[in-house]
Amino acid sequence: MSVNFYPLYTSKLTLIMISYLRRTSILAVLLFAASAFAQRAGDDVVFGGLVYLDNNSKITNASNSNSVYDVTSAGLSSTVHNVFTLVGSDLHMFTDNLAAELVLGAPPTIKTSMYTPANVVNHASYINQAITSKAESPSLIAKYLYGTPADKVRPYLGLGVNYTHFSNLTYDPQIKLLASNGLAASPSWNPVFNTGLSYKPDPLWILSASLTYIPLSTHTTMNGNAGIGPNSATSHLIIDPIILGMSLGYKF
Numbered sequence: 001m002s003v004n005f006y007p008l009y010t011s012k013l014t015l016i017m018i019s020y021l022r023r024t025s026i027l028a029v030l031l032f033a034a035s036a037f038a039q040r041a042g043d044d045v046v047f048g049g050l051v052y053l054d055n056n057s058k059i060t061n062a063s064n065s066n067s068v069y070d071v072t073s074a075g076l077s078s079t080v081h082n083v084f085t086l087v088g089s090d091l092h093m094f095t096d097n098l099a100a101e102l103v104l105g106a107p108p109t110i111k112t113s114m115y116t117p118a119n120v121v122n123h124a125s126y127i128n129q130a131i132t133s134k135a136e137s138p139s140l141i142a143k144y145l146y147g148t149p150a151d152k153v154r155p156y157l158g159l160g161v162n163y164t165h166f167s168n169l170t171y172d173p174q175i176k177l178l179a180s181n182g183l184a185a186s187p188s189w190n191p192v193f194n195t196g197l198s199y200k201p202d203p204l205w206i207l208s209a210s211l212t213y214i215p216l217s218t219h220t221t222m223n224g225n226a227g228i229g230p231n232s233a234t235s236h237l238i239i240d241p242i243i244l245g246m247s248l249g250y251k252f
Contacts (some may be wrong), residue, residue, distance in 0.1 A: 039198070039251070040149035042247065043093040047212050049247025054109065055080040059220075060236040073091075078130070079109040080239050081247055093142070099143045107134040110166070112237070116177065130172045131220070133185060137164040139192050139214075154187070158194030162214050163187065171222075181223035185237070192215045206249040213242050216223075 039045070057080035091101040107213035114130035141160030147153075166185035196210030216239045223232050 019167045028191045039091050041095045043250040044252045045091045047089045047249040051243050051245040053083050053090050053241040053243050055082055058238050077115045083108045089158040094150050101141045107136045110135050116169040127172050127174050130175055133169045135166055141192055142196050151156040154198050156196055160192040162190040162192045183222045186219040188218050190214050204251050208247050210245040215240055
């Protein structure tokens, strides 16, 4: 009588192969999960969020087209109020670490209060919301993301350029002497300094917290008449916002 051992051998081999395949499958799943969190070359991420502009403003004394009017601008000061606004952006990854982001925002209403000394108007006064305007302010930022595409948390640094255009300028009646014939604010190009942290809780969703500084300034021109003839008073208004942002992104 002979005994055939092939079934037992085949069974053991099958178990070994199944065990190997299971381990391989688990490893493949883990590797896929790691790569799914990637923010890698070729990815596009669309963000939407909220930012807070902490403005650090000051204004220079005006230079005037009418020399008799020069004295009236001495001591003029201003405060640009802080403001919240919504932003949206598109970030494209050129490599696993280098990216560019185009940032657009809902134009916030910029409210500027002014202190006018007695030599500007009949008496010294503080005018709340002396000038208001809308500010369209797109930015293009080059970014370097630290770490690897598999990291869920990645800090980044950015450097870019900003263009700010002011529109819908209005002024308080109390400064009619300074701007009875209208006022304007020049557009400006400004550098952008950006840093932040991105966190990927999900393969497709990304949270980002950012800190941005823009040394923003503009020249404001008030066209008025002080009873001594037409005059254009131009001041250098420095806003210098520090921008705190929080946004949620979806990766394509």
